[in-house]
Structures are given as C-alpha cells and as structure tokens.
Amino acid sequence: MVQRNIKMILAYDGSRYRGWQRQKEGVTIQQSVEDRLQMILQEPVTVIASGRTDAGVHAMAQVCHFRTASRLGVDAIRRGLNALLPEDIFVGQISQVAADFHARYSSKRKRYEYRILNCEDRDPFQRHYAWHIRPPLDVGEMSQCLSTLEGIHDFSSFRSTGSGNTNPVRTVYKAGICRRDGGGVRILFEADGFLRHMVRNIVGTVAEVGLGRIDRPEFEAILLAKDRRRASSKAPPQGLFLVEVRY
Amino acid sequence: MVQRNIKMILAYDGSRYRGWQRQKEGVTIQQSVEDRLQMILQEPVTVIASGRTDAGVHAMAQVCHFRTASRLGVDAIRRGLNALLPEDIFVGQISQVAADFHARYSSKRKRYEYRILNCEDRDPFQRHYAWHIRPPLDVGEMSQCLSTLEGIHDFSSFRSTGSGNTNPVRTVYKAGICRRDGGGVRILFEADGFLRHMVRNIVGTVAEVGLGRIDRPEFEAILLAKDRRRASSKAPPQGLFLVEVRY
Numbered sequence: 421m422v423q424r425n426i427k428m429i430l431a432y433d434g435s436r437y438r439g440w441q442r443q444k445e446g447v448t449i450q451q452s453v454e455d456r457l458q459m460i461l462q463e464p465v466t467v468i469a470s471g472r473t474d475a476g477v478h479a480m481a482q483v484c485h486f487r488t489a490s491r492l493g494v495d496a497i498r499r500g501l502n503a504l505l506p507e508d509i510f511v512g513q514i515s516q517v518a519a520d521f522h523a524r525y526s527s528k529r530k531r532y533e534y535r536i537l538n539c540e541d542r543d544p545f546q547r548h549y550a551w552h553i554r555p556p557l558d559v560g561e562m563s564q565c566l567s568t569l570e571g572i573h574d575f576s577s578f579r580s581t582g583s584g585n586t587n588p589v590r591t592v593y594k595a596g597i598c599r600r601d602g603g604g605v606r607i608l609f610e611a612d613g614f615l616r617h618m619v620r621n622i623v624g625t626v627a628e629v630g631l632g633r634i635d636r637p638e639f640e641a642i643l644l645a646k647d648r649r650r651a652s653s654k655a656p657p658q659g660l661f662l663v664e665v666r667y
Numbered sequence: 668m669v670q671r672n673i674k675m676i677l678a679y680d681g682s683r684y685r686g687w688q689r690q691k692e693g694v695t696i697q698q699s700v701e702d703r704l705q706m707i708l709q710e711p712v713t714v715i716a717s718g719r720t721d722a723g724v725h726a727m728a729q730v731c732h733f734r735t736a737s738r739l740g741v742d743a744i745r746r747g748l749n750a751l752l753p754e755d756i757f758v759g760q761i762s763q764v765a766a767d768f769h770a771r772y773s774s775k776r777k778r779y780e781y782r783i784l785n786c787e788d789r790d791p792f793q794r795h796y797a798w799h800i801r802p803p804l805d806v807g808e809m810s811q812c813l814s815t816l817e818g819i820h821d822f823s824s825f826r827s828t829g830s831g832n833t834n835p836v837r838t839v840y841k842a843g844i845c846r847r848d849g850g851g852v853r854i855l856f857e858a859d860g861f862l863r864h865m866v867r868n869i870v871g872t873v874a875e876v877g878l879g880r881i882d883r884p885e886f887e888a889i890l891l892a893k894d895r896r897r898a899s900s901k902a903p904p905q906g907l908f909l910v911e912v913r914y
Contacts, residue, residue, distance in 0.1 A: 433791040478792070507794040544680040545725070545796070547754040 423487040426494060427517040428467075430482045433508040435548040435658065440472040440482075449473070452509060453484075453501070460500040461490040470523045470530065470665040471614070476657035478549070481512065483665040485523040521667075529593065531664040532609045534623045534655065539603030550604070551623075551659040557630030559599050565629050565639040566595040566607065569622065576646035578625070580617035580654070588615060588646070595622075621648075623655035670734040673741060674764040675714075677729045680755040682795040682905070687719040687729075696720070699756060700731075700748070707747040708737040717770045717777065717912040718861070723904035725796070728759065730912040732770040768914075776840065778911040779856045781870045781902065786850030797851070798870075798906040804877030806846050812876050812886040813842040813854065816869065823893035825872070827864035827901070835862060835893070842869075868895075870902035 430453070438446035442454070450467055457465040469484040498514040505511070520526075537543055537550040538557050546552070569592050576588040594610035607626070609619055625642060628634040634642075634652070642650045677700070685693035689701070697714055704712040716731040739747075745761040752758070767773075784790055784797040785804050793799070816839050823835040841857035854873070856866055872889060875881040881889075881899070889897045 431791050433794075502789075507789065508791045510789055510791050512788060541759060542749075542754065542757055544678050544755045544757050547680075549792070 423489050423519075425485060425487050425517050425519050425521055426497070426514065427483065427485045427521060427523070428498075428514045429512040430479060430484060431510045431512060432479050432482065433548070434473060434476050434478045436508060437475060439475040439477065440469050449482075449509060452505065456501050456504040457486065457488075457497075459504065460497060461488050461492060463488065463490060468523050470527045471662075473660075473662055474617070474620075474657050476548075477660045477662070478658075479662040481664050482662055483523050483527070483667075485517065485521060523665075526667050527613070527665050529610060529612055529664075529666040530614060530662070531594075532614070532619045533661045533663050534607040534609070534619060535659045535661070536605040536607070536623075536627070537603050538605050548658050551627075551656050553627060553631075555631055557605060557627070558632065559597055559605060559630065561636065562607075562626050562630045563597045565626055565636055566597055566622075568636075568640055569595040569643065573643060574646050575615055575618055575643075577642050577644075577648060577651050578618045578621040579615035579648060580621065581648065586615065590615065590618075617654050619660060620654035620657065621651050623659070625652040627655060628652045670736050670766075672732060672734050672764050672766050672768055673744070673761065674730065674732045674768060674770070675745075675761045676759040677716075677726060677731060678757045678759060679726050679729065680795070681720060681723050681725045683755060684722060686722040686724065687716050696729075696756060699752065703748050703751040704733065704735075704744075706751065707744060708735050708739060710735065710737060715770050717774045718909075720909055721864070721867075721904050721907075723795075724907045724909070725905075726909040728911050729909055730770050730774070730914075732764065732768060770912075773914050774860070774912050776857060776859055776911075776913040777861060777909070778841075779861065779866045780908045780910050781854040781856070781866060782906045782908070783852040783854070783870075783874070784850050785852050795905050798874075798903050800874060800878075802878055804852060804874070805879065806844055806852060806877065808883065809854075809873050809877045810844045812873055812883055813844055813869075815883075815887055816842040816890065820890060821893050822862055822865055822890075824889050824891075824895060824898050825865045825868040826862035826895060827868065828895065833862065837862065837865075864901050866907060867901035867904065868898050870906070872899040874902060875899045 438448050440449045442451045453467050465486050467484050467486045494514045498511050501511045535550040537552045542552050572591045574588050592611045597607045685695050687696045689698045700714050712733050714731050714733045741761045745758050748758045782797040784799045789799050819838045821835050839858045844854045
C-alpha cells in the first residue's frame with residue numbers, strides 16, 4: 421500500500437490545551453488534530469510535530485506531518501480539518517512531501533518568541549499571551565546577556581530534567597530582545613534546535629537579570645556551569661510562541 | 668450617613684461574560700465586580716456603568732461609579748478588587764468624585780472601536796477579538812459611507828428593538844476606518860451617545876457596503892428611512908471594544 425506523506429502548518433492558541441502531545445487525561449493539540457483527521461480520512465492517523473509545545477504555549481506556525489493511504493486531495497483535507505477543528509486551531513499550508521520528510525528530524529532551524537508585559541497594570545487582553553512582570557526591566561542588560569548565548573554552547577544549565585540523553589549542545593543563531601509600545605517586551609530566539617524548556621528557562625533567568633538580581637558575569641557563569649540547578653525557575657508558558665520552523 | 672461616590676475605570680475581556688448587566692442566569696461583569704466590592708466593603712453595593720456592554724463585547728476603559736458608606740481608601744479598594752477579580756477584569760483608575768457624578772447620565776462622549784479581520788485565513792489568536800470576513804472589503808467605499816454618519820442624525824434605522832423610547836437622535840463626531848497590517852480593519856466611532864446595538868448595526872450594514880452588496884446611495888437611504896428593518900443584521904459582538912468615555 422502506497423502511503424503519501426503530508427506536511428501541514430498549524431497555528432494554535434495553546435491556552436485551552438495540555439500541550440501538543442496526546443495524553444491519557446486532558447485535551448491536547450495532537451489529539452484534536454488526529455481525531456478530526458481520522459474522521460476525514462477514515463483511518464487512524466498519527467501526526468508528528470516539529471516538537472512538543474507545553475500546556476499553554478502557542479504556535480503561529482507549528483509544522484507537522486502524517487502518512488496516509490487515503491487518496492483525498494490535500495485541499496480537501498485542509499478544508500475538512502478547518503471546518504471540524506475548534507476555532508483555536510487552524511491549518512494553514514498543507515502539501516504532499518517526499519516520503520523521507522520528518523517534521524521533527526528534518527528540521528534545521530526554529531524560531532521562538534517570548535512576550536513579556538512589563539508595566540504596573542495587568543492587561544485582561546494579554547493574560548493568556550504574555551508574562552506580566554511589574555518592576556521595570558533593564559532591557560539593555562538583558563540584551564547583553566542574551567547575546568552571549570549566540571553561537572555553539574552546551575545548554576545543560578537551561579534544560580529541564582526529563583530531557584533524556586539528548587546532546588545538550590545547540591547552535592543559537594539569534595537571541596535578542598526588543599521593546600514595544602505599552603510595556604511590551606519580546607525576546608526572540610533562533611537556533612538549530614531547543615532542549616526541553618530551554619527558552620522558558622533562559623527567559624526566567626534573563627528576567628532576573630532585568631530585575632537586577634543576577635548580573636552579567638553571573639549569567640555567563642550559569643551558562644558555563646552546565647548545571648540546571650544554577651539557572652532560575654522557568655518563565656510561565658503563556659508568553660511563549662513557536663514562530664517558525666525551517667527545513 | 669454620609670456616602671462617598673467612587674468612580675472607577677475598568678478594562679475587561681468580555682468573552683466569558685453575559686455582558687455587563689447582572690442577570691438571573693450566567694456570569695456578568697457587573698455581578699463579578701459587585702460581589703468582590705461587597706466582600707471588600709462589607710456592604711451591598713450597586714455599580715453603575717456608562718452603558719451596558721453586550722455578551723462578548725470588550726472594554727478598554729468602561730467607566731462606572733458606586734456609592735458606599737465604607738471609609739476604606741480608594742487605593743485599598745482598588746488593590747483589593749484587583750486581587751479578588753478574575754484576570755479578565757482589571758480596575759485601572761479609581762477616585763472619589765462629586766456626589767452628583769453619574770457614570771451614565773454625566774457622560775458627554777463615548778468612543779468605540781470595531782475590529783474586523785479581513786483575510787482568507789482565520790486567526791486562532793483573534794477569534795474572540797475580531798469579526799472574520801473572508802472576501803476582500805472595499806474599505807474606501809465603507810469609509811465614504813461612514814463619513815455620512817457624522818453630524819446630527821436620527822439613528823432609528825440602526826437601533827435594535829427593545830431600546831425603549833429613548834430619543835433616537837445622536838451626534839456622531841467621528842465615524843472612520845483604517846486598515847492595518849495582516850488584514851486588520853478598524854472602524855472608529857465617537858458620539859455623544861449610542862443607541863442599543865447601534866455600532867454593531869452600523870458595522871453589519873457597512874460591511875455589506877464593503878462586500879459590494881449595498882451601494883452608497885442605498886446606505887444613505889437606510890439612514891434616512893429611520894426604519895430598523897432597512898439595515899442589515901448586526902455585526903457579531905467579539906469585534907467591539909468600548910475605548911473611552913468622556914465627562
């Protein structure tokens with residue numbers, strides 16, 4: 421039986437979900453998509469993403485793939501999915517790809533954005549889309565620390581336990597920050613890959629820099645220590661967006 | 668017993684609520700605020716807003732007032748409220764005002780904004796904050812129609828039934844539109860007051876203009892007809908934001 425390999429790009433608001441990966445309890449993105457695909461294709465389907473997002477984490481462009489024996493056209497699959505999926509998940513591009521394409525293993529680069537709302541007042545409209553930090557952050561100092569992450573490093577200090585034995589060395593192409601109107605602060609990361617909770621662990625630590633609790637030499641020492649116990653606790657999930665995956 | 672009169676500015680995400688006004692069934696903004704105020708002030712409190720927002724409608728700055736015999740300072744009231752209220756309601760400014768201040772009757776001007784997402788793809792992040800219209804809108808034509816609303820007019824054609832016998836004449840200071848990146852279209856209204864569903868009825872009709880189903884002479888005829896049956900059905904609530912109330 422010849423199976424086609426289909427690539428899809430998904431956007432989702434992770435607020436209501438227990439993350440990407442199918443679980444025994446609670447609704448996940450993977451399960452929501454697989455269940456609808458099964459209805460459309462009339463066969464069980466496994467959807468593999470470029471990486472698992474945690475509960476509450478969002479994606480503007482998560483890439484995933486699945487194999488199917490169905491001969492239904494990709495546009496029909498896309499229309500069917502978008503009609504059946506809840507409003508907080510959307511299928512953008514969809515296309516048939518080479519049999520060896522793998523959303524996770526074929527990925528070359530990923531971009532994440534982490535949003536902080538840095539002002540006294542909380543904002544009801546950003547409660548699911550930013551980490552609210554009241555005291556003024558020293559964004560310049562944070563920026564300096566972030567730039568030290570660029571290059572090839574062992575990121576063991578910023579990986580969470582339960583990551584398995586994956587190689588902790590990653591190439592970070594970009595780690596930067598920009599300030600926006602109304603207290604918005606966005607931290608951008610681009611790398612060949614990310615360890616479990618790596619972005620949130622870095623943001624949690626760099627926020628401490630912004631608050632003056634950790635200085636630059638200490639931040640650099642944390643990276644060099646290759647010891648998770650040295651970094652600060654991880655930033656909350658709702659500020660994190662998976663922005664792009666490249667192949 | 669001397670009662671103080673307290674003015675508050677609220678921001679709220681209306682998605683979860685059955686609108687402003689307390690009801691027998693379902694959670695409302697008024698009830699959520701009053702219940703917390705009662706805990707803080709240890710007395711029953713009635714909170715009066717500048718106007719009732721419908722279920723799903725948002726406010727960046729709804730103004731309201733309440734009277735209380737409590738002597739608790741306004742900053743303590745604000746802190747208490749913000750600690751007790753859910754994350755989708757926030758109390759901004761709070762101050763003691765003259766005994767005759769009334770959030771509804773003293774208001775001089777109100778500003779509303781209506782957000783449309785005009786592009787092929789729906790956006791999971793805007794599902795609660797915009798009206799998604801797929802076909803391209805003729806924003807120039809909509810703009811022309813909106814400008815004919817400026818001035819003093821009888822807005823009976825754009826009032827919903829159940830409005831009571833209020834005078835249907837309103838002065839519209841501004842009715843305009845602007846296009847933003849990514850398919851965003853924002854319609855702005857400023858008037859001395861608005862009839863029930865007036866903004867949503869106007870937006871519903873002007874969207875038909877944008878889609879080429881109603882032309883400019885017809886739009887003007889609808890306004891002049893002073894007959895609700897002539898206008899189109901109202902735009903959905905989630906695109907509507909109460910932006911400012913002036914006194």
